[in-house]
Amino acid sequence: MRARSAILAGLASAAVLLIGWHAGNQADSTTGTATAKAAKPPSGAGTPAGTGAPPSGTGSAAGTSSGLAGPAATGAKDGTFDGSQIQTRYGTVQVQAVISGGKIADVVPLQLTDVGSLSGEIDQQAVPMLKSEVLSSQSANVDTVGGATYTSQGYLNSLQAALDAANFKG
Numbered sequence: 001m002r003a004r005s006a007i008l009a010g011l012a013s014a015a016v017l018l019i020g021w022h023a024g025n026q027a028d029s030t031t032g033t034a035t036a037k038a039a040k041p042p043s044g045a046g047t048p049a050g051t052g053a054p055p056s057g058t059g060s061a062a063g064t065s066s067g068l069a070g071p072a073a074t075g076a077k078d079g080t081f082d083g084s085q086i087q088t089r090y091g092t093v094q095v096q097a098v099i100s101g102g103k104i105a106d107v108v109p110l111q112l113t114d115v116g117s118l119s120g121e122i123d124q125q126a127v128p129m130l131k132s133e134v135l136s137s138q139s140a141n142v143d144t145v146g147g148a149t150y151t152s153q154g155y156l157n158s159l160q161a162a163l164d165a166a167n168f169k170g
Contacts, residue, residue, distance in 0.1 A: 076102050076168040082110065083158030083165075090115040093154025097162035104138050104170065107131045107159060113151055122148045130155050139170040 078099050085094045090113035098106035109127055113119040126148035133142040140160040144152035163170065 076166050078102075079166070080108075081162040081165040083160070083162035085111065086154040086158045088113060088150040088154045090119045090150050093151060093158055095155055095158045095162065097159060097166060097168070099166045099168060104135060104163070104168070107134055109155070113154070119151075123151055126151050127155065134159065137170075141170075 076099050078101065081097045081099065083095050083097065085092050092111050093113060094109075094111040096108040096110050097104060098108065107130075109123075112123045112127065126145040129145050130142070130152060134140060134156075140156045140163055142156065144156070
């Protein structure tokens, strides 16, 4: 048990260092701000988006147009949209996207991997990192979290299904 905790702590530290290093390498030299690198998550594990339970949207298109970033410009509907249930090696992953003002306002995990106690510990580390990257890039096309490949792929595939249901073009 002690060895497992030490390994998890090491993985968490490595992930934080890697994200910090990655963000530092993506800094814009003219403004000093970091830009998110968009990369399509690799496929091959779990069920691809579009399979499993169909996404359902409960949002309405009653947003206001406030310039190019608003719902009229993106075609996105405001509301909450459930992503597909994605089957992974370590259990089912499903998220819900909250769209407000034509932007991704939140990503709520509805179901996370649950096979083995290590899955929950990995999810606790990976999910906040994934959410942060998605909110900053306004897209499901972000890098997977090292050491949490199955969770990352399930999360991002489910999120993409939710964004598709919202007609979100990030």
